[in-house]
Amino acid sequence: MSKKNNNLFIQDGDNVIELLGAELEAFEANRKAMIDEQVLVETEYRNKQEARQDAIKKLAKIVGLTDEEIAAII
Amino acid sequence: MATTTNYGWTTPDDTALVKDGAAAIRSLGSSIDTSLNTALGTKKAGLVLLNTTSFTGVASTSLTQGIFNSSYRNYFIRIQFTGATASGSLTFRFRTTGTDNSNANYQKQELSSSSTTVTGARSANQTSFTISSLQTDFNIADIYLYNPQIVSNTGFQIFTAIVPATTGPLTVHQVGGFNATTQFDAMSFISTGANITGYYQVYGYND
Numbered sequence: 001m002s003k004k005n006n007n008l009f010i011q012d013g014d015n016v017i018e019l020l021g022a023e024l025e026a027f028e029a030n031r032k033a034m035i036d037e038q039v040l041v042e043t044e045y046r047n048k049q050e051a052r053q054d055a056i057k058k059l060a061k062i063v064g065l066t067d068e069e070i071a072a073i074i
Numbered sequence: 075m076a077t078t079t080n081y082g083w084t085t086p087d088d089t090a091l092v093k094d095g096a097a098a099i100r101s102l103g104s105s106i107d108t109s110l111n112t113a114l115g116t117k118k119a120g121l122v123l124l125n126t127t128s129f130t131g132v133a134s135t136s137l138t139q140g141i142f143n144s145s146y147r148n149y150f151i152r153i154q155f156t157g158a159t160a161s162g163s164l165t166f167r168f169r170t171t172g173t174d175n176s177n178a179n180y181q182k183q184e185l186s187s188s189s190t191t192v193t194g195a196r197s198a199n200q201t202s203f204t205i206s207s208l209q210t211d212f213n214i215a216d217i218y219l220y221n222p223q224i225v226s227n228t229g230f231q232i233f234t235a236i237v238p239a240t241t242g243p244l245t246v247h248q249v250g251g252f253n254a255t256t257q258f259d260a261m262s263f264i265s266t267g268a269n270i271t272g273y274y275q276v277y278g279y280n281d
Contacts, residue, residue, distance in 0.1 A: 009132045009269075010134045010135070011127075011129045011135040011136065012135075012136045012172075013127065013137070014127065014138075016132065031133075031264070031266055033201065034165060034201065034202050034266050035162070035266050037202070038163065038204060038266065041197045041200070049193075
């Protein structure tokens with residue numbers, strides 16, 4: 001199957017279809033919405049991870065762990 | 075008396091008499107019936123291969139319309155996929171009569187491991203389900219799918235192995251569902267980045 005660079009193809013069952021015009025624009029817009037959604041989820045996840053690590057660091061300092069000991073558990 | 079190679083079913087010799095033909099057929103039929111029932115453990119196969127499809131350098135690939143139907147309640151899909159570059163993720167959406175469902179009803183809980191680091195994550199009310207990031211090495215995912223064609227919530231669990239040669243393998247176990255009673259007849263695998271190449275097999279579970 002030969003394909004030109006930068007063209008988008010989708011497969012429906014065994015049929016391969018090149019996306020053109022409005023279909024291509026709709027697919028790209030849809031995909032951008034999915035990416036934006038993923039970024040939001042990943043940002044929320046990363047923020048929670050950072051908050052958890054900060055909390056562990058604070059607790060670890062209180063109980064007197066060294067920086068090396070803290071680094072080993074987070 | 076001649077017998078077949080694998081199961082030893084008795085078949086008539088070339089010199090057998092025509093008058094004994096009915097009894098020979100009856101005996102052979104009975105032997106086949108017994109052997110099949112023994113091999114399958116029931117009257118039909120438990121897991122039935124419905125479709126195998128390859129895809130090469132595409133942005134998305136959709137299962138054949140109607141592959142989820144009233145013949146089977148639950149399905150198993152094994153997919154192997156590779157990204158043209160390590161860009162974006164492989165996601166999926168369920169599908170009805172040729173249209174992907176992008177309603178914000180996809181729920182996910184996942185447990186992943188990378189070396190000694192184990193992490194959990196949850197996302198709710200998404201418009202698609204992300205299986206994994208794309209790698210130029212192959213990834214594999216086993217998808218257990220429950221009730222896609224039933225008027226009921228659709229559930230699934232996915233075991234994914236991400237196999238990047240540079241960082242070492244990762245494992246992900248995801249469970250989730252589509253939180254509405256929509257009936258689906260197929261699903262689409264959609265890349266959010268690089269084009270994808272691979273193949274999938276779809277099986278139906280007999281009740």
